[in-house]
Amino acid sequence: MTQLTTQSEVQRKGRLAKTASYLLNIKTTAEKNDALTKIAHQLVLDQDYIIEENAKDLANGQEKGMPASTLDRIMLNKERIEAMADAINLLVKLTDPVGELIERIEKENGLIIEKKLVPIGVIGMIYEARPNVTIDAATLSLKTGNAVILRGSSSAKFSNIALVASIHRALEKTALPVDAVQLIEDTNRETAKELFHLNEYLDVLIPRGGKALIDLVVREASVPVLETGAGNCHIYIDAAADYTKAEPIVINAKTHRPSVCNAAESLLIQRDWFTEHGEKLLHAIHNAGVSVIGDATVCQTVHFAELATDEDYATEFLDLKISVKVVENVYEAVEHINRYGTKHSEAVITEDQLVADCFLNNVDAAAVYHNASTRFTDGFEFGYGAEIGISTQKLHARGPMGLPALTSTKYYIYGNGQIRK
Template sequence: MENEVVQKGKRAKSASYEMNIKTTAEKNHALLCIADQLLHDAEKIINENKKDLQQGTVNGLTESTLDRIMLNKERIQAMSDAIRLLVELPDPIGEVLEDIKKENGLQILKKRVPLGVIGMIYEARPNVTVDAATLSLKTGNAVLLRGSSSAKFSNIALVASIHTALKKANLPEDAVLLIEDTSRETAKTLFNLNEYLDVLIPRGSKSLIDLVVREASVPVLETGAGNCHIYIDDSAQLELAKNIIVNAKTQRPSVCNAAESVLIHENFFKTYGKELLNYLSDVGITIYGDEAVCNVLSSAMLATEEHYAEEFLSLTLSVKIVENVYEAVRHINKFGTHHSEAIITETKDNADVFLTTVDAAAVYHNASTRFTDGFEFGYGAEIGISTQKLHARGPMGLPALTSTKFYVYGTGQTRS
């Protein structure tokens, strides 16, 4: 007997062929049905979510993890609102990217088409269930979801609502399928489901992403952990630096675009270091720093290389003093995760050096890293933030979930 992963992979593949011929109007109607259904089922979803939170508390999950799992009326309303925004976005499917007319009369069109079946493996966040489902549907794809045990009840409830909506909209329910068995065996099967999956997208911790990249034979769209840095150059304005760092660190510490490390030019540090560090400490940030930092801030703890490489996902920062922008870039390219990096400076040449030479999907000048997000970049919901360089990079909205196909129109031409 086929296991759950293979069985649902086969069903998703079949549904993907049905989705190929669905019109933009049909897909948008289904999305609106989902937006309405989530609100209708909100109480039921929240009750199932409470089971995950209770189990997570028993299992000793951190507060930041529990926050990522938690659903309430406001978050479900936000999901519904996000789907309505997605409906307003242009459908990329069928977009003509190239139109080539040959001398022999052939017309060659390069068009956007669905990827097919997207496999999604992710941790904690039940909102990913809705994001992945709705983005996939908008782009004519089917999606096979495999969440973690920490959000199992929430994910089952959300997919049940999505299926109700798809049935009302006359779209195939199998276009969105959830693997309910969260054992390691199902993950391993998913990694090698080449017959039915066209791409696999991991979203979660660095260990999960590394595992998928290392073991999957299915093509992987890699989303990265976020060890994001802010470099304060010698010409930076103190108040600007304070505001940007506090926003990037404290506005939502548990997300991948939150700042995890601050690098400070030695001249800036001599003038403003004590004031800046005391300010960060006063707002509740724990600091691991080098010797210079520890000499100025008594509560700071000495940082190791492990601290500089860590994605804390909490109110903790690593801080290091550097000689110039070039040392800052070397440090970031060594310890960063190619996600989002920022420079605070009034010197254009230093900004240009930083933005050009830092290896990251998004680079910022005088702004918080918290903007690396599908909504903020105008894509609507995102399926993840890609930190690789092939196919897609940065927030992956609708165009990232497409491939291309050449349509060749002739009138009997043959090649000699």
């Protein structure tokens, strides 16, 4: 008598996603784009229901005392859902990288060797709070012929279920398999741990969230991890900085959307520039609603600043809070950033090109800026449509990860009876 075994939700959905990935492999760009167009349309059709389910997550979050920045990351409204749909429609217009010829070699014996981009297979996403990641990850995966297993957090559970239900309704009307997008609805820690070791079905696991989550996945997972990083981003104001550029860049980088990973968390100011402009800039930051913590020089300059600790300089606040430190030169700024930064996005404000080049070349980060806000490190801004995350590692992909980052390579060798001698 055969004994029946009960598969867990993770195992069952992993198997379905793996099977779907083989079916996706043979789908055309036209079929994938048709599916994306229908998903964008379905999201708008379902927006009232999605917002209604999102309200449950917001109510639960308020009841648990979640900070306003977290609630903002969870919140969905008509504008944000329409922005999701617009991003998907932009994705449709982007070139499908699958099948792109990277290299072609013709050997003397007549062998032709071609290297092409192919789907990775099954992508696992584990993420916190942001329900927009559900849409970004699903649509980017589908465009590149990958199946995806999504595992969001309990804070956005109802939103994620509603969004994936909308995706499935759309896929039912297309040539793509509905099982290509899977959501792990059970958000307890055991399902996360199980996903870490789903080597049989997952080809890569991408964590997207705070430092604690990312560190946990990198440390514990046996599945290959494509690491996205927390954003302890810095702005360095050099002695040759133009104040009329510095103030709006700092205010924008900190306040435009403080809860996201490309918001500035730390400000480094060259001492001479600080002596001339520091007090004015600190007041502008304070008047923008940002609390300031800083070194002794900063605290002696303005009454509203509190003394910062080493831990503060290493913290991603994700809130209207910024650490400020006075430094002697660009070399000290670079040293500080490479010590405390998370290799995400770093900016220098200066009119001295040599200083700018020194900063850009020596700071260890995925994106470096000269006289611009760090808020531009984003897949949409870089022309990728959506993004599946911002990689802070150096292998395979770095920076905002769009379509090419979700492909691997495969060698196609064409012969006519050749044998190796």
